[in-house]
Structures are given as C-alpha cells and as structure tokens.
Amino acid sequence: xxxxxxxxxxxxVVEGRIKPGSKLSENQLAEAFGVSRTLVREALTRLEAxxxxxxxxxxxxxxxxxxxxxxxxxxxxxxxLEYGFLINAAxxxxxxxxxxxxxxxxxxxxxxxxxxTRLTYLMGDFHVRIVKQSGNATLxxxxxxxxxxxxxxxxxxxxxxxxxxxxxxxVAIFEAIARGDMKAAARLSYEHLEDVEAGIMIDTSPxxxxxxxxxxxxxxxxNGRG
Amino acid sequence: xxxxxxxxxxxxVVEGRIKPGSKLSENQLAEAFGVSRTLVREALTRLEAxxxxxxxxxxxxxxxxxxxxxxxxxxxxxxxLEYGFLINAAxxxxxxxxxxxxxxxxxxxxxxxxxxTRLTYLMGDFHVRIVKQSGNATLxxxxxxxxxxxxxxxxxxxxxxxxxxxxxxxVAIFEAIARGDMKAAARLSYEHLEDVEAGIMIDTSPxxxxxxxxxxxxxxxxNGRG
DNA sequence: GTCGCGCTTCTTGCATACAAGATTGAAATG
DNA sequence: CATTTCAATCTTGTATGCAAGAAGCGCGAC
Numbered sequence: 001x002x003x004x005x006x007x008x009x010x011x012x013v014v015e016g017r018i019k020p021g022s023k024l025s026e027n028q029l030a031e032a033f034g035v036s037r038t039l040v041r042e043a044l045t046r047l048e049a050x051x052x053x054x055x056x057x058x059x060x061x062x063x064x065x066x067x068x069x070x071x072x073x074x075x076x077x078x079x080x081l082e083y084g085f086l087i088n089a090a091x092x093x094x095x096x097x098x099x100x101x102x103x104x105x106x107x108x109x110x111x112x113x114x115x116x117t118r119l120t121y122l123m124g125d126f127h128v129r130i131v132k133q134s135g136n137a138t139l140x141x142x143x144x145x146x147x148x149x150x151x152x153x154x155x156x157x158x159x160x161x162x163x164x165x166x167x168x169x170x171v172a173i174f175e176a177i178a179r180g181d182m183k184a185a186a187r188l189s190y191e192h193l194e195d196v197e198a199g200i201m202i203d204t205s206p207x208x209x210x211x212x213x214x215x216x217x218x219x220x221x222x223n224g225r226g
Numbered sequence: 227x228x229x230x231x232x233x234x235x236x237x238x239v240v241e242g243r244i245k246p247g248s249k250l251s252e253n254q255l256a257e258a259f260g261v262s263r264t265l266v267r268e269a270l271t272r273l274e275a276x277x278x279x280x281x282x283x284x285x286x287x288x289x290x291x292x293x294x295x296x297x298x299x300x301x302x303x304x305x306x307l308e309y310g311f312l313i314n315a316a317x318x319x320x321x322x323x324x325x326x327x328x329x330x331x332x333x334x335x336x337x338x339x340x341x342x343t344r345l346t347y348l349m350g351d352f353h354v355r356i357v358k359q360s361g362n363a364t365l366x367x368x369x370x371x372x373x374x375x376x377x378x379x380x381x382x383x384x385x386x387x388x389x390x391x392x393x394x395x396x397v398a399i400f401e402a403i404a405r406g407d408m409k410a411a412a413r414l415s416y417e418h419l420e421d422v423e424a425g426i427m428i429d430t431s432p433x434x435x436x437x438x439x440x441x442x443x444x445x446x447x448x449n450g451r452g
Numbered sequence: 453g454t455c456g457c458g459c460t461t462c463t464t465g466c467a468t469a470c471a472a473g474a475t476t477g478a479a480a481t482g
Numbered sequence: 483c484a485t486t487t488c489a490a491t492c493t494t495g496t497a498t499g500c501a502a503g504a505a506g507c508g509c510g511a512c
C-alpha cells in the first residue's frame with residue numbers, strides 16, 4: 001500500500017487539508033494507515049523526491065514551507081512548461097475542448113458555492129488538465145507535482161486568494177484554446193501565472209518580487225506583450 | 227549514505243556504464259556499498275520516482291528500458307522545457323556565455339578523442355547547462371532527470387549515435403545564444419531535439435516516429451519553420 | 453529426447469528491534 | 483523565583499529477521 005499512502009498524503013496537500021510546515025510523524029501515519037513505519041518512510045521518501053515534504057535528520061518529516069526563491073522557481077517552471085507546450089501544440093480536438101469546458105464548468109460551480117477546498121484543487125488542476133491533453137504522462141506528472149507545490153506556496157503566502165480572478169483568467173485561456181488560437185492561449189497562460197505569482201508576493205513583501213525576478217532570468221514577457 | 231548511493235547509480239546511468247534492462251540486486255548493491263538493503267532500497271525508491279529504475283514485484287529492480295512511447299514523451303518534454311525557457315529568457319550575460327563556451331570546448335575535445343563515455347554525458351549535459359543559467363534548481367533537476375532518461379533511450383535504440391552531428395547542432399545553438407538571438411536559439415534547440423529523436427526512431431522502426439507523433443499532439447514546428 | 457513436476461534457491465515485501473540524536477519537563481541549585 | 487542540568491521520552495536512522503512469491507534445476511515419467 002505504499003503508493004496509496006503517497007497518493008493519500010499528496011491529495012491532502014493538493015486539497016489544502018495539510019498545511020505547509022505540518023509535522024508528519026512516521027509513527028502516527030503508520031498507525032493511521034495500519035502498516036509499519038517502513039511503508040510510511042517509503043511514501044515519504046517518494047514525496048521528498050518531489051519536493052512536497054522534507055526530513056530534518058532526527059527531528060522529523062515536515063510538509064515543505066516553500067521559500068520565496070522556491071516559489072519563484074515553481075512559478076517560472078510552470079510558465080515555461082505550459083507556454084512551451086501550448087505554443088507548439090496543434091489545435092485541440094472537439095473532445096479535448098469539451099474536457100476543458102467541463103473543468104471550467106466545475107470551477108464556476110465551486111466559485112458559486114464558495115467551496116474553497118474544491119477551488120484550491122481545481123485552480124491547479126486546470127493547468128494539469130491542459131497538459132493532460134498531450135497524452136504525455138511525463139509532462140503531466142511534472143505539472144502535477146508543480147501544482148502541488150504551488151498549493152503549498154498559496155497556503156503559506158496568500159492569506160485569501162482571489163479565486164474569481166483566477167477563474168476569469170482560466171476562462172480566457174480556455175476560450176483562446178477553443179477557437180484554436182494557441183499562440184494567444186500560450187501568452188494568456190504565461191501572463192496568468194505571472195499575475196498569480198505577483199499577487200502572492202505582494203501579499204508578503206511589496207518589493208520582493210522584483211528581487212526574485214532578477215534572480216531568475218525569466219522576466220521577459222513572451223512575444224506580443226511589451 | 228542513501229543520497230550517495232542514488233547519485234552513484236545515477237552517474238553510472240548518465241555515463242552509460244549501466245545499460246537499460248540491467249538488473250540491480252539489492253543484496254549485491256548493499257554489499258558493494260557496505261550498507262544494509264534498507265539504504266539501497268531507499269536509493270532505488272528515489273530513482274524509481276524519477277523513472278530511472280523500476281521494480282518488478284518479487285522479481286527485482288531493473289534499469290528502465292524506455293518504450294517508444296516513453297521515449298517520445300521524454301523528447302517532447304525536453305523540447306517543451308528548453309523551448310519555453312529560451313524563448314522567454316533574457317539574453318545571456320558574458321559569464322553565462324563563457325560557461326556555455328567552456329562546455330562546447332569540452333565537447334570538441336571529446337569528439338576529437340572519440341571518448342564515447344564522456345560524449346554520452348556531455349551531450350545531455352549541454353541542455354542541463356543551458357537551463358542551469360536560469361538559476362532555477364527546480365528546472366535544472368527536471369532537465370537532469372530527463373537527460374538521464376534520454377541516455378537510456380539512446381543506449382537502447384541507437385546503435386551508434388552521431389555525436390558529431392549533435393555537436394554541430396550544439397555549436398549552432400550556442401552561437402545563437404552568444405549573439406543574443408534567443409528566438410533562434412529556441413527554434414534551433416527544438417529542431418535539434420526533434421532530429422535526435424527522429425534519428426533514434428529511424429534506427430528502430432522506419433515508420434514508428436509518425437505513429438508516435440500522432441499519439442503526442444506536439445508535432446507542430448515552432449514559429450519560423452514550416 | 454522431451455515434457456512436467458517438485459525442490460531448492462534467490463528475489464523482494466514488510467515488520468520489527470535497537471541505536472542515537474533531539475526535545476521536553478521536572479527537579480535541584482543558585 | 484530563575485536557571486541549569488539531567489533524565490525520560492520521542493524522533494528518525496539503520497540493520498536484520500522472516501515471509502512469500504519467482505525462477506532455475508534436476509530428476510523422473512513417458
């Protein structure tokens with residue numbers, strides 16, 4: 001059941017039920033899952049390889065609290081990945097568009113009901129769902145991990161994330177994809193992720209973002225913006 | 227020493243000293259490293275999370291033999307990542323250009339000396355070195371893992387890889403970066419990785435590539451080619 | 453010779469035992 | 483009362499033991 005433990009813990013992170021910095025006791029998890037520490041450690045080791053948790057020697061396992069640098073890295077990587085995918089992708093098929101539309105509809109419902117746990121999940125899953133259309137499991141897994149890390153960033157830095165603004169961005173990206181304008185979709189996606197990152201960083205420290213953008217040499221807007 | 231075990235095994239894969247399909251016995255590795263099976267299993271678990279090895283239950287651990295689909299995924303992801311990075315990156319600084327030039331020089335030496343083990347490593351490391359200039363550890367780690375998987379693909383499918391052709395491509399990409407033409411660099415990188423993939427697939431099955439390109443919806447050339 | 457069956461051996465799966473550092477709390481001392 | 487120190491406890495780190503399935507091999511039957 002080691003994969004089940006990893007998946008369960010990851011789901012808890014993705015849905016925001018486990019906060020960054022939480023301690024994960026091997027013994028408690030072992031008891032909760034009804035297995036020995038061995039399997040728990042295996043699952044935690046896998047999650048550590050994905051930068052979801054980390055172990056402090058002889059102290060314990062903790063859900064990572066992404067530093068500002070880490071946060072910038074994750075967002076930059078997400079932008080690169082999704083932009084690179086969309087800009088080079090063939091226009092989506094009807095079925096693929098329908099799949100995305102179904103997601104957008106779910107988002108809208110969650111916004112209406114103000115279901116925050118579900119929104120947390122859906123906001124990241126939108127981007128996973130986009131790259132999922134490639135059928136590229138490697139790409140999807142990478143994006144899934146980044147989305148999980150993004151949640152930890154949001155939970156740490158963002159007191160109250162503006163789900164409505166994100167949802168509107170998602171709708172705009174969806175509409176560009178739906179009309180076959182992948183170039184616009186790529187650009188909108190890039191800008192959307194920049195905005196989300198900026199919103200989070202402003203919550204923390206007003207000028208932190210400029211500092212970080214200099215660290216990572218990725219602050220040039222894609223063609224068609226400046 | 228679990229990290230050391232993982233790093234050692236990964237290095238062996240990256241340098242082509244361990245072939246895809248090789249069996250990795252927990253007992254033998256434990257003896258070789260002078261530790262118990264526990265630490266070996268931890269290292270193997272980490273490598274499994276990176277798709278470098280896999281375990282067949284009750285049978286053993288094996289270095290992955292990437293399927294044609296997997297190979298296509300890895301190349302597609304590399305293209306997306308590197309294209310997305312370069313197209314959005316600011317022009318490189320003098321120091322960054324010098325770093326890449328040093329790598330190109332190393333490649334040239336290895337080509338001259340026909341040092342195949344070193345070439346195997348350098349061919350993948352070039353792309354790692356490019357994204358390294360971002361200072362984005364997340365991005366670098368992702369690319370590093372993909373480069374390792376690419377080596378397994380080459381070793382499995384490519385009887386004799388044309389290092390000279392790849393080197394020339396690398397030089398062209400470097401020159402584009404050096405003159406600050408990131409757009410050209412991105413395009414050249416994309417095409418280079420396409421060519422390498424095509425070369426490998428042709429060795430295997432002449433028409434396999436078309437089949438695969440249809441599976442992944444990523445066969446559109448970036449702007450400026452078709 | 454060839455096919456099939458069973459035993460032996462080798463493999464990983466998982467639990468457990470013990471070691472050793474980190475933490476916490478209480479007791480003793482100033 | 484404050485502070486310090488030591489012991490009890492809790493944490494992970496690593497090795498080991500045992501179970502269970504897979505594979506290889508030899509022997510016997512046909």
